Amino acid sequence: MTTLKPVMGVDELEAFMAREFPQMRMGADTTRIEAVGPGTARLRLGFTERNLRPGGTISGPAMMALADYAMYAAVLAHIGPVALAVTTNLSINFLRKPEAADIIGEARLLKLGRALAVGEIVMWQEGPGEAAPVAHAVSTYSIPPK
Numbered sequence: 001m002t003t004l005k006p007v008m009g010v011d012e013l014e015a016f017m018a019r020e021f022p023q024m025r026m027g028a029d030t031t032r033i034e035a036v037g038p039g040t041a042r043l044r045l046g047f048t049e050r051n052l053r054p055g056g057t058i059s060g061p062a063m064m065a066l067a068d069y070a071m072y073a074a075v076l077a078h079i080g081p082v083a084l085a086v087t088t089n090l091s092i093n094f095l096r097k098p099e100a101a102d103i104i105g106e107a108r109l110l111k112l113g114r115a116l117a118v119g120e121i122v123m124w125q126e127g128p129g130e131a132a133p134v135a136h137a138v139s140t141y142s143i144p145p146k
Contacts, residue, residue: 004039004112006077013041013073020083024069031066033073039109041074047102058098058134066105067092067121067137074107075117075141084144085117092137101125103134117141 008016013033017024024031030046043066045051051062068087075085103123111118123135 070105070107089140098134
């Protein structure tokens with residue numbers, strides 16, 4: 001879907017999230033929208049002890065939250081500030097143990113219709129193993145009628 005053009009940039013998305021979804025920042029201000037592009041949004045989950053599980057690895061719930069937030073950002077970047085767009089499905093595969101470090105998640109829209117958006121989210125960590133994702137998710141969002 002590279003023919004898609006974002007209608008909101010990073011600053012607009014971050015301002016929208018701060019205004020409409022402030023609970024994302026409660027307790028820890030660790031997830032940031034880094035970039036939006038044609039059909040995409042890239043976010044970073046900053047490393048914090050709060051996201052660790054026993055064994056010193058980033059927890060599954062933290063990666064699921066990153067995937068969902070990345071998809072939400074990708075959808076909103078392309079439809080505008082529609083607060084009530086909601087997740088209807090999220091399926092995730094954990095591919096390898098992530099280190100105790102930042103995780104980058106990039107959402108790519110596969111379909112953007114009037115009522116539904118479908119996309120995939122690939123998550124990886126920077127460094128020598130960057131080419132091997134730590135997780136892959138597929139998500140569907142419901143877009144409310146105008």
